[in-house]
Amino acid sequence: MKAPNSIPQVLDVTSIRNQFPILNRRVKEKPLVYLDNAATSQKPRSVIDAISDYYTNYNANIHRGIHTLAEEATMAYEASRHTAQEFIGAAFPEEIIFTRGTTEGINLVAYTWGRQHIIPGDEILISAMEHHSNIVPWQILCEEKDAVLKIIPVNDNGELSMDAYLELLNERTKLVSIVQVSNALGTVNPVKEMISAAHKAGARVLVDGAQSAVHLDIDVQDLDCDFFAFSAHKVYGPTGIGVLYGKKELLDSMPVFQGGGEMIKEVSFEKTTYNDLPYKYEAGTPNIADTIAFKTALDFVKEIGKASIREHENNLLDYATVQLQQIPGLRIIGEAREKVSLVSFVIKDIHPQDIGIILDNMGIAVRTGHHCTQPLMKRFGIPGTVRASFALYNTREEIDMLINGLQKAIKMLL
Amino acid sequence: MNKKSIIETEQEIIDDFSLFDSWEDKYEYIIDLGKKLPLLEDQYKTEENKIKGCQSTVWLVASYRDGKVFFKADSDAVIVKGLVSMLITVLSGHQPDEIITAKLDFIREIGMFTHLAQTRSNGLLAMIKQMKNYAIAYKTIQEIEQKP
Numbered sequence: 001m002k003a004p005n006s007i008p009q010v011l012d013v014t015s016i017r018n019q020f021p022i023l024n025r026r027v028k029e030k031p032l033v034y035l036d037n038a039a040t041s042q043k044p045r046s047v048i049d050a051i052s053d054y055y056t057n058y059n060a061n062i063h064r065g066i067h068t069l070a071e072e073a074t075m076a077y078e079a080s081r082h083t084a085q086e087f088i089g090a091a092f093p094e095e096i097i098f099t100r101g102t103t104e105g106i107n108l109v110a111y112t113w114g115r116q117h118i119i120p121g122d123e124i125l126i127s128a129m130e131h132h133s134n135i136v137p138w139q140i141l142c143e144e145k146d147a148v149l150k151i152i153p154v155n156d157n158g159e160l161s162m163d164a165y166l167e168l169l170n171e172r173t174k175l176v177s178i179v180q181v182s183n184a185l186g187t188v189n190p191v192k193e194m195i196s197a198a199h200k201a202g203a204r205v206l207v208d209g210a211q212s213a214v215h216l217d218i219d220v221q222d223l224d225c226d227f228f229a230f231s232a233h234k235v236y237g238p239t240g241i242g243v244l245y246g247k248k249e250l251l252d253s254m255p256v257f258q259g260g261g262e263m264i265k266e267v268s269f270e271k272t273t274y275n276d277l278p279y280k281y282e283a284g285t286p287n288i289a290d291t292i293a294f295k296t297a298l299d300f301v302k303e304i305g306k307a308s309i310r311e312h313e314n315n316l317l318d319y320a321t322v323q324l325q326q327i328p329g330l331r332i333i334g335e336a337r338e339k340v341s342l343v344s345f346v347i348k349d350i351h352p353q354d355i356g357i358i359l360d361n362m363g364i365a366v367r368t369g370h371h372c373t374q375p376l377m378k379r380f381g382i383p384g385t386v387r388a389s390f391a392l393y394n395t396r397e398e399i400d401m402l403i404n405g406l407q408k409a410i411k412m413l414l
Numbered sequence: 415m416n417k418k419s420i421i422e423t424e425q426e427i428i429d430d431f432s433l434f435d436s437w438e439d440k441y442e443y444i445i446d447l448g449k450k451l452p453l454l455e456d457q458y459k460t461e462e463n464k465i466k467g468c469q470s471t472v473w474l475v476a477s478y479r480d481g482k483v484f485f486k487a488d489s490d491a492v493i494v495k496g497l498v499s500m501l502i503t504v505l506s507g508h509q510p511d512e513i514i515t516a517k518l519d520f521i522r523e524i525g526m527f528t529h530l531a532q533t534r535s536n537g538l539l540a541m542i543k544q545m546k547n548y549a550i551a552y553k554t555i556q557e558i559e560q561k562p
Contacts, residue, residue: 028437350492351469351470351490351491351492352469353469353470353491353493353494354445354491354492354493357441357493358441361437361438361441368469369469370469383469383470383471383490384469412438412441412442412445413445413492
């Protein structure tokens, strides 16, 4: 019998680490300490094997061929869609559109739904903590349609101001596009409340789930979001594959995005008719191998259980936060009440890049810079941060190594 | 006193680096160079002089005297500043032609730039390009002035 998701089990981190071959490698002659999981997570052996297995045993183009290989590839590809559907609680498999990743998902909505619905004077609401991928597509759309981009402000703790949000919502608001978890701060936003308020104002809502999908239980029907986009590579899956979820009736009524093979029903020079969902939005031969391995990644997460993963990651976050606060001159950026296992910080008089370079020489991988959130960095008056982000395979010992590394970096740099 | 050639200065840096046996020593040397590089006056820290990388910023100022190009620079990150200091030591005070043709092999030899130059994390590569661009510009001025 399957254990219910809500009861967290203590993770056997040693056995989990053994499933990630890359964690055995050395960097600069030291054991790799990988704390850049918010940029991309490492891949378990099963995911790597799934890619290799596809190319070794049943590589074929999907949906068209009648031969055995094509049938096997098609079945595996579509099985991935069902697993993704289940992973985010979508009502129908055809609500799952495979994309290259979160960025493409957001752009798809901007170029189709956006061009269909946004008219001059309309308002699109995003927040001050958005990733550039959830800013720029809307800027392009607003410029084209003479619409207005409005920004929900962030407070000093790195939380969205709900009062300001509710004030900003009005009858001109057509879309709220909001990140569920900030990649730069770790903040978990109250998207369910925000969606409900947006719907009352008559606006549609897109949720950027790039950071949240790996940490939180996602149920798009419970959230009632209109669109939800996420990437496989941050959920232990391959790069170059992701999902755009959209409510069926919305996706059905939206214009097509890219034209080509797969997305058509019948083509003539006079008139072409388009395929049904989800193929309508999957023009061309897709990224079959990575889509298949995406399923393996989602199965991996499901088998361990998000509740157990979260429990482990939250412990790491709490431990890291306490340890980091002992370092003189260190300031944590993003102290929201609800956070995922990610901690961003600056150290007085030291540029984040310098810290990143010294840590790299000790085999410790962190992210430094503006994290593709330049407006947010400006809001906090800093050029960037050092960001350590933890995954299910990280340990307290690795956090101790980070702390030692930071102490050494400070000694060298100050 | 004859100023050393670009290649001679490069060789000195390569020799210095061959003495270090740990990464800490190499970085401490670069950090030290960065800290010692004279600060650029605020008036020069303009948008125009900025070479923007993804993470750190470099400001570069050039001047031309007696047929030679002189560089001053600064950065908000100290390791980049140390590397910038090395580039200035090698290239500043030379004739435009020498700067334009400099191969800067020391960059590869000391192995400190590779990571930094290949990522989009800083403006170092852009800085070398900009230094050469200044030399090309001054060479053009030189040629115009030398015309009878």
